Amino acid sequence: MKPITLGVLGSGSGSNFQALLDAIRDDRLNATVAIVLSDQPDAGILDRARQQGVPHGIIDCAGHTTRFPDKEQIRVACLMKEAGVDLVCLAGFMRLVKKPLLDAFPGKILNIHPSLLPSFPGLEAWRQALEAGVRETGCTVHIVDAGVDTGPVVMQERVVIEPGDTPASLHARIQEAEHRLYPAAVSLLARSHE
Numbered sequence: 001m002k003p004i005t006l007g008v009l010g011s012g013s014g015s016n017f018q019a020l021l022d023a024i025r026d027d028r029l030n031a032t033v034a035i036v037l038s039d040q041p042d043a044g045i046l047d048r049a050r051q052q053g054v055p056h057g058i059i060d061c062a063g064h065t066t067r068f069p070d071k072e073q074i075r076v077a078c079l080m081k082e083a084g085v086d087l088v089c090l091a092g093f094m095r096l097v098k099k100p101l102l103d104a105f106p107g108k109i110l111n112i113h114p115s116l117l118p119s120f121p122g123l124e125a126w127r128q129a130l131e132a133g134v135r136e137t138g139c140t141v142h143i144v145d146a147g148v149d150t151g152p153v154v155m156q157e158r159v160v161i162e163p164g165d166t167p168a169s170l171h172a173r174i175q176e177a178e179h180r181l182y183p184a185a186v187s188l189l190a191r192s193h194e
């Protein structure tokens with residue numbers, strides 16, 4: 001079967017991108033990563049792409065700290081199309097994707113979020129869970145729509161909150177779950193794509 005072609009957008013260390021690459025290498029995911037783009041020129045995700053020979057580039061948000069300008073979303077959509085991307089994976093991408101990119105890949109943009117959505121959308125979801133005093137949280141892979149961490153859920157994994165957990169310890173355990181969940185969710189969609 002033909003592998004699904006992924007494009008990845010990230011702003012941080014890229015550990016979820018790495019989890020996708022590891023799953024491809026270990027034959028747990030029938031995919032290729034055609035392109036990685038980051039809005040942060042110094043992001044670890046770009047170092048990982050460079051070291052592992054994955055084509056990569058920088059998203060230029062023209063000095064805006066949080067906005068993702070429409071013009072740049074159109075450029076990103078073009079780069080993804082030129083690379084033959086079937087599915088766009090947000091992996092720690094810290095800007096909101098809006099109409100230009102959503103329209104170019106309808107229902108084909110995925111995100112991983114560190115909570116059991118719809119609980120705790122937005123930033124530092126692990127800290128929100130601790131502060132709310134819940135006993136479990138987790139992570140969610142969902143299809144991206146125009147909202148903030150809304151959109152249909154593809155898969156979730158639970159993480160129990162232990163007594164004495166700190167934001168850092170809880171976030172680390174959620175990330176371990178993310179690294180299992182994201183390749184599994186992409187693989188599920190890849191199988192329905194074939």
Ligand code: GRF
Pocket residue numbers: 010011012013014015016017045091092093112113114175178
């Ligand atoms: C992850 O915790 C993910 O849930 C959130 O951003 C973080 C990205 O981490 N959206 P990494 O860059 O994949 O290591």
